[in-house]
Amino acid sequence: MISLRRAVIALTAIALTATATASCGSTGDSDSADTSGPVVSPSAAQGPAEPVTLPASASGRTAVFSHGPRNKRDKTVALTFDADMTADQGGRAAGGERFDNPGLIATLRREKVPATIFITGMWARTYSYQARAISRSPLFEVANHSYSHHAFTGSCYGLPTLDPGQQRAEVEKGFEALRKAGVADPLPYFRFPGGCYDDRALRAIAPTHVTAVQWDVMSGDPFNSDADSVVEQVLDEVRPGSVVLMHCTLSAAPATAEAVKRIVPELRERGYRFVKVSDLIATSVG
């Protein structure tokens, strides 16, 4: 996991700081918000609104969002869960392997924890009832994690690689599968499989008008049955405005629900409130 973490740290380090399009028009350099006064999310102040996205750069690269304002007076954190499923795992799911995690979703509901779930098209097809139910809960928002969970760069944790010419279609196909599963309004946010992207990928998907969403806290839940280590890693690394990466698939992340049960009360005790990624982005540009 060490090398995986280093890779992600490197990726987030090169994440672009994007300029916001919101009508109030300030920039999105969230680190600068450290000591500012309380930030009110536009959606909280004005009721339901269109999700805020970040515009592509002048050179045509999709904007990348990694964390919200580091506001110590209003400590927010967004838990995000990737519902991974690659094209070749359909047969395994048919054979009984669980790529979903209903216990995790039930835990989030019970604890009333807002969360953003990035769902692959394959997962939405396989677990369409769950995708629909998640999207209909006001606690949750659903965004796009590609259709097939193939990589957008040449080397990405052994995932099969997409040709650059297929990348835009992967994002569009992901949205299509979500809508077909009954997710009426998937958020215009996209998480690259494995978090792997480069300039070419950012340009290739720009016509889809998504905001790419990375993270600044990696929970280490993939292929980890030790909830203690997931809890420890999240609690060590979380800061105000953090986006935490976790997974919603029993097959590859079996300890996540247990870890969440312990992370949530501890962070609340430390004064954090849980928000969705859309809230963090809105606050960043507000």
Ligand SMILES: [Zn+2]
């Ligand atoms: Zn993934």
